[in-house]
Amino acid sequence: MTNHQFLRKVLRYQKTYGAKATIKRSINEIFNRMRRSIGHSHPYHTLFDRDALLVRIEHPNIRLVIFDIFDTLITRPLLDPENTKHWIARRINCDRYSEQRHTAEMSLREAGSADVSLAHICTEYVRLFGTAEGDAQQLQFIEESIELALAQPLPGMIEVLKMAQQAGKKVVLASDMFLSSDVIKKLLQKCNILEYDALYLSSEVGVRKSTGELFRHIAENEKILPEQAIMIGDHPVSDQQIPQQLGFQIAVLESPLALSAYFPRLSTWIEKVKSAGPTADELVLGNIVRTFFQVQPRQFLLDRASLTQCGRYGIGYAIVGPLLAAFSEWLIDQAHADNIDRLYFLAREGQLMKDIHEVLTSGYNIPQSNYLVLSRRAISVAMIRSHEDILAIARTDYQANSLSEFLLRRFGLTLDHATLTALEKRGIWSRKRLVEIHAGQIDDALLAVLETLSDAIHRRAAMEREPMLSYLQQIKLTEGVAALVDVGYAGTIQGRLCDLLERKIQGYYMVTRAAAAEVRTRHGVRIAGCFGEDLATPDQSPLLRYNVPLEMFMGSDDPQISHYRYQDNHAVVGVYNPLSEAEKASIPLRSELRAGALSFARDYRSMKDSGLGKLRIDPHLAVDIFRDFWEGTSEFERAQIMSIATDDYYCGMGIVHFATFLPH
Template sequence: MMVDLVRAKRLIEGADVVSFDIFDTLIRRKVDSPRDVFNLMKGAAHAISRGQVSDFRAARVLAEQNALSKAQETGIEEITFSQIYDELQTLTGIADVVKEAIQALEVETELRCVDVRVVGRDLLEFASRQRKKIVLVSDMYLPRDVILSLLERAGVRGFSTLYLSNELLKTKRLGDLFTHILNELSLKPSQVVHIGDNPRGDVSTPNTLGIETIHIPRSMVNFREASPFGKSIALAGRKHSSLTKSAVDALIADRFFDTRDKLTEEAFFRSDPFQFGYSALGPLLLGMSFWLYREAKADGIERLYFLSRDGAVMKSVFDALFPSDEYGIETDYLYCSRRVVRVPLMQNKFDLLQPVSKPIHKRTLGSWLEANYGVDPNQIDQALFHGRGFEGPDHFIDKDVDREALSSLVSDLHPILIEVATSERRTLEQYLAHKGVGEGRHAVVDIGYAGTMQEALSNILHKELKGYYLAVFGTSANVKNQLGLKGFLSQYGADDNPALGICTHRFVYESLVCSSEDSVLRIGRTDAGFKPVGLPSENDRERKSFVDYAHSGALSLAREYRATSPIPPEESVLSPEASSLIFDAYLRQPMAKDVALLYGVGFEDIYGLAHQRYLAVEPGLVNTVLPSQVIWKESLSVKAPVKTMTAKDAELAGKKALNTKDYPLAAANFRKAYDLLPSRPNYLRMVAEAHYSGGDKKSAINALNEFIKINPRNLRAKARKLVMTFPPLSKIIGSYEFNIR
């Protein structure tokens, strides 16, 4: 049910008296369910009673039920706090002093868990500004002094009278408490408006008495019932309930689901990257941090090195939960990547030839050499390329490249490549020494999956490092110290486990956990010290913008958990399944409007495909990209609102792809522009230029032929076709390249 705040304020303005429920209306508990308070007490109650109260929650619930049953036998529908504890004493046989101690513990725990509910407070303050008489009404067993303390702790003030069911032995749910208030204040039902969360006690019962009501469902109800997605994760979450999950869910619900509107029902994350980070990435990183602290502490680790770039947000969340001055584990951030360690470890011909046997996707030979060996292709003698049958660094290669010729070229470049590797290794060793890596009980932290960077660093340092990862797969058997790896979501499991989102959607995980920093190629050194040498990527703008907001959301959850949770971080446990529940559910069965969060977010891999890949693309652009360019396949099956694409939209998309050197995508978008607006045949010239820039001469000439058929008198297009067919002609007649402004 949506809260109509306009109607609510109108009803308040028209009333003489505004009545408020207390629990879950003006104040809330920092846990999912009121009975989670009893779970928080279990350990202490067991200790206070010296084991007589073996399961406090179960005993406390039964004591309340028994006390109420006995009261109802005498025609009374309400009970007191003391009656509940008298019944607990009867059930467990505890002494008076123990009973009083546990009773005091419950009050203390309630005070520790209480906070204000924002929507209720706002309506109370509005009523106060309207100079309305405000009364509070509650069906509650806690005594007056405790409830007043809870209200004070939450900052709730400005009411005139407090009506409690356990004092008057009348209840809201039966209506006699409302009747008592009307009589005491000499009011007609039409003069009162009541505000509360309970469908019976706060809505239907007062309505039958003629009292207008404003229903504000609990934030947890909104969280779980506002949308199909919320309902599905609520159902799945029942298997993984815990006190920590209760506290995390309460934070999410209270921050984003205090009220409910149409957007809440259509988009769980409300098209907000921050909310996505808080609600989906946040629990994942919290769960890993709780686990990481326990494991590192048990292993006696003194310092954790979080590896770039996945480690940036992991470190931020861990530091927020476990500051080193309080918890005794130091943390640092280490610039490292596959590329950073791969080149420095190359020491001989065998090492140099390893990349040749790996999969090769379409790209220029120069970019392949630069990515795998760190060498500047423009500094290589052109004769070396020609001698092995390659045109030069701009020669395109792919899976069908002549591997023998490529191996020969690498062998020819042996002295140059080893010189680069030696130089990079020297600088990397100095950087690691500067950071103090390996000078104590140290470990690395990263996303996963086989510990290759951990092993590489250990080899360079000649000292074994431990490693903690979001996931460790069975492929880690290939490293020499598999037992030095620990994984949170997976420990030596299969990397194709369909039950794990990090297996089924690994590239999405990597893209959204990875920070907005540029990919690190090597460590550089200047007079000012060490600095990472990155690989700027224009393709990564959308992703960088998204993850900056998402990571700030995850960090906010960590900070708020530490500041407000009734469970200390060091005692918090969030299972792998509970941690990844919302994130994985989003990846597998997203709501249509939530898919749009990842439109245009790119995936970067310097060793992968040459053309740009995306996590998701807008429905109107799906036909302009190759299937292999869309990573999140579920995004394609969701019927999202389709935005009508114009020729100008396609043209701009083509120019954007051209700027990022994604030539196939640029050509596809320019072709789409022409299909949408055939009266502008110059789009065909754009198609031709994009294909030609990408090395596809045949498609470029075909596009120009289409243009020339429409404009047979265009001499510049004919000249451009000649140059494309015989490139050396450009030195004689010029290039006649079409200028794509």
């Protein structure tokens, strides 16, 4: 965005929302421009070199590869490894469980036990604190079930394990762990780690990695010399310092959580959420950390100036996924409360919204999800029945563009040379004059044009109305209790559907503007906003303030629907605006965003189904992370999204890119 564009934007904002709101927004804009200007790429080079490790593993002198388990092959998506006990405390409703369990474990260790098992710890817990939280077997079962629920794979390192096996090396797993081998095997199986040669657990062998004795036991049992084995693990002492002192080769690996501490923008969020206790938000951040900082199957730049990593996939995973998952959770409650039969996700942003909603709700007793291929252009022209309808369509803001483009995009009219010449001769319109509409103000010249072309517009509306009605009947929008689902703002399409169908259609949105109240009152329908409702100014929500980038993050690869028509056999077909070359070039880029968002949804659904209790993402967290990302986009993050394009012909902007909304 150039300085001239910035000034023009400020003046338009002042005209609509007043001086006070404009001053506040201008200060924020200047601050964000400064913040972005210092967001230069700051690469972070990890200590772990995957390719170099594979070369070392393949060396003929190496006979054995030892893998640590936790935070190497599998992880718990928590912001502190000790938080597992907080999740157990949540399950048994005992705030002091973590502290008391630690006391029980230390009691056993001080009594001289070489190492302890979970069964021993739970027995000691009951001896010290009684059975208020259950007997020893119950406590053991609950703790094991929570461990199983939290376990998530680290695919990058699992791939290294498989490559070691393919190289003909013997692979064993070793862990200082109180869980039994039966439970550990279940965790490994859940994470698709099915093949390994042996499993060494301190709780069963009786000695630990942290003392070096477990490594000596492995070398003796596997009949190898220390230098013939390589140890791969994240703990700087147990997995690196001690085995190296014993003569084992090591691979210096950092756990995802340890790595995240080097990235200030993300670590700020980790610290905020970590103190809140066991919540869905911890799992959201924990899975983001796991995704960003695990060993990757291909090399990614880790950039310290960025909030996100892993390119466009990471932006989809951390920014888009949590936002749409939080919206889906809210949507379920609203639809049940209103006894909705069918939800209609509006094209084109609704495609990803629907996909994520279905990932999170598959198998539940919820209203049927449908994809509604509609646009403001398609529904608006079809519902025209009066001249006031024409003016209502024209009043929507429109960037300076030609009259022919305006009439085509708003009303489906092609302005031929003869008509334009006639308008000029009558002094109604100059050929060089541009159409520009702001805050619903239509100048006298455009009013005269619309009056002159009123009959042509009505003929066009009549031609499009019946095919539109046929399409809406085919998708059963005329039956039962139906609700529209969309990004939001003023409920325009919802209101026009109510007008056209002469029935109530409810509406659920991410955010709505104050103008939605008029549609709600006129039709007696619900127009509800998840992240903000009836907002007076865009600055009341970053989703409204940055609404175009928000829509672009959720955009579909499909072309925009223009209108519906009948074929010769009376079948209804859609007529679409052709994709531009810029939009076609954006398809593979947008697919990475979408893949990340869907991957987050699948991971979150796995957490919700795992027996951790009711989980719900805090909507404020999802919105605030979106705000932090957009207002502080680093140089690296801007490079990922700047060239993604979409069309906004309806508002006169033509093809727009993310770059349009970012400062140079």
